[in-house]
Amino acid sequence: MSQEKFTYNFSNVVVLGGGISGVGAALLASDRGYEVFLSNRDELDSAFAKALQTQNIPYETGTHSIDRILKASLIVKSPGIPDTAPLIVQVTEAGIPVISEIEFAASHTAETIVAVTGSNGKTTTTSLLGHVFQVAELDYTMGGNIGKSFAQQLVEGPAEHRLLEVSSFQLDGILNFKPHIAVLLNVTPDHLDRYDYKFENYIDSKMRIAMNQDENDFLVYNADDEAITSAIEKNKPKSTLVPFSMTRELEYGASLSNNTIKVAIDQTPFTMPIEQLSLKGQHNTANAMAAATTAKLLKIRKETIRQSMQSFQGVEHRLEQVLKINKVQYINDSKATNVNATFYALDSMEHPTVWIVGGVDKGNDYSQLFGLVNKHVKAIVCLGTDNSKIVNAFSGCVDQMVETNSMEDAVRVAYKLADAGDNVLLSPACASFDLFKNYEDRGRQFKDAVRGL
Known part of the structure; x- marks a missing residue:
């Protein structure tokens, strides 16, 4: 299983992706005295752009300058970019090593x-x-x-x-x-x-x-x-x-x-x-x-x-108890981005639950949730741009299912469906990128919407 230790040529490092890991890699490369260039397909977060500017690290946004990228001795790729992306295929075929920021x-x-x-x-x-x-x-x-x-x-x-x-x-x-x-x-x-x-x-x-x-x-x-x-x-x-x-x-x-x-x-x-x-x-x-x-x-x-x-006090967005309103407990489990995480959340519910679910499906098999939904869930609120797979999976499990496409709507609907003694659980079982920046943004929007009830 172990491999021979690989030796890197750090002379000309190109970083692809300008998020937390990409900007961190660029700052480390600069700190160690390497020539470094960061290329990001989208606009950079203003704080990240300022960090690069402060260290005089050259970067580009909105495009990938392939000629400059192909001059790299080493490419550090952000985790969100798949190996199958055409740019990654091109640099790999050119023989340039592509590694992650933790490497x-x-x-x-x-x-x-x-x-x-x-x-x-x-x-x-x-x-x-x-x-x-x-x-x-x-x-x-x-x-x-x-x-x-x-x-x-x-x-x-x-x-x-x-x-x-x-x-x-x-x-x-x-x-x-x-x-x-x-x-x-x-x-x-x-x-x-x-x-x-x-x-x-x-x-x-x-x-x-x-x-x-x-x-x-x-x-x-x-x-x-x-x-x-x-x-x-x-x-x-x-x-x-x-x-x-x-x-x-x-x-x-x-x-x-x-x-x-x-x-x-x-x-x-x-x-x-x-x-x-x-x-x-x-x-x-x-x-x-x-x-x-x-x-x-x-x-x-x-x-x-x-x-x-x-x-230990626990982690934000993981079965986080937000507020109790009219004897209904609102629970933020936005970090549940897959079916197994939502399984744990539903399994821990001890009261009838209005479940807010949905987002970007990652090849989910919802069948393992059927028993828990039958046991604990009284109504489902779908939250996503395409809820068809969830609707098809659970339409036979609950009497009430409502489709929404904003967090404010989802929370308002859940508020109407819940009775005293119930839970309202946000546990999406899906990625967040259809309507939100990330699961943290989704969780914070849920908490803001609950506080606004």
């Missing part, structure tokens, strides 16, 4: 990297680990797929530990990236439009997180996830395998016994009753297991881990 950044540090990936729960687990690191007073930064880019954080100064959330798109562009601890939470069908609609391609992408690890590194993984255990069997990573399981007790790793988490990886096991966790729900127990295991591998004190798990 570029990792080439410029020997600091300890802890990287978390998975189809669901990676932001919560990374944020929970960040809270543990903060309470433990470690010298660390947290970012990657959330917050600041890895490259931007290297520009800002050194740190002993780099805690990163990493996506499959970021992992697709690595050759040397080597986390000391890799955490693989789960793999369920997501982003299949980027992987030829083949689940195995997506699994292979996630497994790249362990591709360069050796026997001194650790892979913390979900032993209950058949896709992961099969991929580990197939790829045979060289790192020390540290499993966690919700379904069976493990002699080595983390498991659940009598509603108590037990992490047994050394002579002093960590234990904690799940009722003491600040985060509720089965999926969050699994996230807490992964985080506690990682913290133990880093030799963080048990009492510090326990204190952190009790005081």
Whole structure:
């Protein structure tokens, strides 16, 4: 599975894409004294443009100057640009290496990297680990797929530990990236439009997180996830395998016994009753297991881990309780951009629920939600430019289904459909790009609309 270390020619770096990762990569390239040029198809965010101007980094917007791009010795590609994009095909055929920003950044540090990936729960687990690191007073930064880019954080100064959330798109562009601890939470069908609609391609992408690890590194993984255990069997990573399981007790790793988490990886096991966790729900127990295991591998004190798990406040846009109006609880789960994330959300509903769903479909199979919709959902509010697939999937599950194409309308309709004691849940199961900039924009618009009721 491991590859030979690739040596880069950094003399002339071209960055494609001017978002958080692209601008971070450009700033790092400039900071290290390389010739750098950034090309972005759309207009740049004003703050990003100012950051580039301040460092005298040349850039273009609204076009890609192919002649200039083809002079690059190395191209750093933003994760949103697929490998199949004509420009990427052209530069690849020209023999220019194309890598991701996390790969570029990792080439410029020997600091300890802890990287978390998975189809669901990676932001919560990374944020929970960040809270543990903060309470433990470690010298660390947290970012990657959330917050600041890895490259931007290297520009800002050194740190002993780099805690990163990493996506499959970021992992697709690595050759040397080597986390000391890799955490693989789960793999369920997501982003299949980027992987030829083949689940195995997506699994292979996630497994790249362990591709360069050796026997001194650790892979913390979900032993209950058949896709992961099969991929580990197939790829045979060289790192020390540290499993966690919700379904069976493990002699080595983390498991659940009598509603108590037990992490047994050394002579002093960590234990904690799940009722003491600040985060509720089965999926969050699994996230807490992964985080506690990682913290133990880093030799963080048990009492510090326990204190952190009790005081963590959760993540914005992930089952975030917004307001209670007329005894109806409004819940923002905008970060649920795939079916599996929405499965967890619906499964945690304890009251009749008006469910707001929809957006850009990524090859979703909604059938796994039918049982939960029958059990918990009293009405569905569709929110998207094309709701036909959702309407077709769930029309037989609920009596009331309303189509909307703005957040304000969706919330107003949900308000009318909900009765005292109900929940209104935004858990879209889809990407946000049809009506919103991103899932954060979608979640904030939901909260603004709720506050405006």
